[in-house]
Amino acid sequence: MSQDLHPASIEVSNGEGILEIDWSDGHHSEYSLFGLRKNCPCVLCRGGHGNMNTFDRSLFFVEPTQHVEIEDIKQVGNHAIKIFWNDGHSNGMYQWESLRELCPCKQCYPEQE
Template identity: 45%
Template sequence: MRPTGITLDRNRKMLVVPWDDGHRSEYPLSLLREACPCAQCRGGHENMGTVPDPASLVIPLAPAKNYVVRDLKLVGNYALQFEWDDGHIYGIYSWDFLRALCPCDECAASRKRDA
């Protein structure tokens, strides 16, 4: 699966990704930052690239952090790399990782069925 476009909506603090199978994903920037797949954020190389359950990254009624993307770059033909306002630049978000992280109800239900 590949994106057919990528939109960083800074006003809504969302990354919007339409996919070539017709699906559309909307990722809150907070979800993307908290799910960073790099070794530093995942706790070591053995955990690098593992996809956390998006539901585990949501803490109800917690104060929202203000995640700001300074820059967003394509990495080859397979991923995105964010530069966050906290200076973090190490996460490479592959298309497969992003699709697996999709927080929509349809994808959440699919993850539950597959678990």
């Protein structure tokens, strides 16, 4: 992946429960907030250091069991965003690379139903 790959724009729609990213290479990603919350990359949510950077894209296609909203997003350096969730959690640093890897579109994730 190119080093310069980064989001050109990030848009949150709490009403629809999605976060959309337009990437610098023109790719478009749409994540369910529930799936993003469940894939929070922090140690706590991943259940230990050994599980860091293991994500589950199928979580973007499950029926949410919990209503999640994003209250704020802050860019961290030049490589990540921090998401502030309405449940008070904000430990997760979502790196561009991980977010792109998580992209649940048909092209990036052909195994989806």
